[in-house]
Amino acid sequence: MARTIDPERHRARRLHIIDAALTVFAERGYTGATTAAICREAGIGSGTFFHYFETKKSVLLAILELGIEETQQLARDLESHTDPLAVLGELVDRALADSTEPRLAGFVLAVGGVMGEPEVARALAADDAAQHALLRTWVARAQRAGQIRTDLSPERLASWMQVLLGGFLERAAADAEFTAAREGDELRAAVDRLLRG
């Protein structure tokens, strides 16, 4: 009888809107991104937007949530690896790949502008914590395997890897000359220097 909702279609549509929102957020910042612009980008009516998301803010939160899930999925995928240092290298390579995604840096800046909202601040902190946890796990394993320095706690070393990876992303966004292709090796070297002390 009733037309059963196709959960697959629903999920796909939702992701489509999220993708459009990511684009517009990255281009214009959170407040600069009007819901009308997101709808235009997604090719939907404004009513449809609010059919899938309660508020404009909730799309932002959904994007951040997706980021956490991605990090957690990555953590699970890496779990079986046996060489901690190789995994850390893999994580650096992923950060390099991220820095070539043009929307990412814009999105990070866009989100920064909404930090006033407690919910957003919380979600950002959770994103940050998930990445830190992943790094810390493998840093600790590398330490136990005697592959890297042990004079700094895994927590601090993980934070310092975030300094390097975050700083790299920022610089790549600010300076067109500073690209993953040109500076990738230097990033790997910098991480290496950090981990070896």
Place this chain on the structure above:
Amino acid sequence: MARTIDPERHRARRLHIIDAALTVFAERGYTGATTAAICREAGIGSGTFFHYFETKKSVLLAILELGIEETQQLARDLESHTDPLAVLGELVDRALADSTEPRLAGFVLAVGGVMGEPEVARALAADDAAQHALLRTWVARAQRAGQIRTDLSPERLASWMQVLLGGFLERAAADAEFTAAREGDELRAAVDRLLRG
């Protein structure tokens, strides 16, 4: 009497408004900062605000402009120094000091949200360029003095210092445990590792 415009008073008032705007921008982000809130913070009427600034954006640009001037003034002040490596250390210490200024991180995030505006993007790039130029100057001198590695161009080394300093600022803003007091020495060590290769 005294109908003549007192340029000194005018400049002081302007700076007062800029200071108030900086506070409010840092607290609420650029778009979250209403001109009304800035006026309240500055203790002036809205008419007065627009007496001193054409638009809300122009205060933001004035702040960024001030940042450039500050960097250029710093460049002039350091000019007489003779030990390039010591100057680079001094610049790192200043970055550490900056990371303890609570309004700074907020302001940086706030500005990120307006990057969509070409004028703002240009001003930010100019700020960035001024800092890069200052670093590059002393990196080059340190290289000529044989104090640091020369396998990377002064431009690239300056950029990598920005990676470290920018990444540090970002981390300090994101993580309450990550403070200048606790991680300052490690930052100096990281810069040292970078410069020595």
Place this chain on the structure above:
Amino acid sequence: MARTIDPERHRARRLHIIDAALTVFAERGYTGATTAAICREAGIGSGTFFHYFETKKSVLLAILELGIEETQQLARDLESHTDPLAVLGELVDRALADSTEPRLAGFVLAVGGVMGEPEVARALAADDAAQHALLRTWVARAQRAGQIRTDLSPERLASWMQVLLGGFLERAAADAEFTAAREGDELRAAVDRLLRG
């Protein structure tokens, strides 16, 4: 099978929706009652709602129409009575009973808010006219039977009964202390005073 429309089932379903709408109108007013809320109350989908009613307004009109029919049915039911004054007393008792139906007062207020709509105004006037006609009929008969005053026309006396009955309903809705139980006798006395002059 059974693809033939069952008019009985159709009518029952319609009445079910009307009942749900009456509840929601009474609770939230006409404009405050979203079709979604009515559908939830009725346990149907929004599509089904518009299967049975062209527009939201048309449910309201259907309710008012039902009121007229009820009044007309009542008129037919009372037709066989022989004591006009007793019938008028019966009508007063029915008004008293109405004032205890919690949804009624809310609904009356809800409808008032839509009086701007000519169709609604017309339907309300028709409701009013039906009640007035019923009262007028028995007032006239009571006059002819010499049971009540004749110095006022049946029309005017019927209107004055509406003043009392309507005012009573309004007061019962506005004041929790003013109930049919406590003030019923006084209402009967007031009507009596009115009819006797």
Place this chain on the structure above:
Amino acid sequence: MARTIDPERHRARRLHIIDAALTVFAERGYTGATTAAICREAGIGSGTFFHYFETKKSVLLAILELGIEETQQLARDLESHTDPLAVLGELVDRALADSTEPRLAGFVLAVGGVMGEPEVARALAADDAAQHALLRTWVARAQRAGQIRTDLSPERLASWMQVLLGGFLERAAADAEFTAAREGDELRAAVDRLLRG
């Protein structure tokens, strides 16, 4: 220096907007009255509207507040009178006058539709209470002066006067034939019958 706000002008403007809102509320009901329509009626921009009132609801509340004040002022004005029954007659005459103000009935209906809002319900109850208090005061005095029946408490008699006056207003709004001019004497007679028992 500063342009001091002229409180008189402010108050006048506020009242002007209130008057326009009263008109539009009466014509279209509360939710039917768009702020745009109120602004058009008042000849102001939408910004000005929200300069004087926080929300659309707050104009409604201001109108109700004004009604309470009017009733209280009336109570003060009547205080010096010595003939309680004459004062009650005066109050009836005022109700008759009210029933000729075409906007009043529409406004009453309009407000009814918003009763869902607790603030509005509270304000309406306060309006009602102020009117009831005024009536009760003079009913009690008339009782003490032996001018009217004493078998009902002043509270109940006051409520019954509200039944008559409210019912009259309602009827006058519903039926074009039922006017203050034609039915005024009958209203006075009805009140008389009520008060004498």
Place this chain on the structure above:
DNA sequence: CATGAATGAGCATTCATTCAT
């Protein structure tokens, strides 16, 4: 018949900016 996803017109409200005093 029954459904609920999709739609977009319409609304209350915000806020940068102007201008008369």
Place this chain on the structure above:
DNA sequence: TATGAATGAATGCTCATTCAT
């Protein structure tokens, strides 16, 4: 010079209604 009342364009969001399944 300093003010704040007045403005209206722009925005996020609601909800009655349609229609493909």
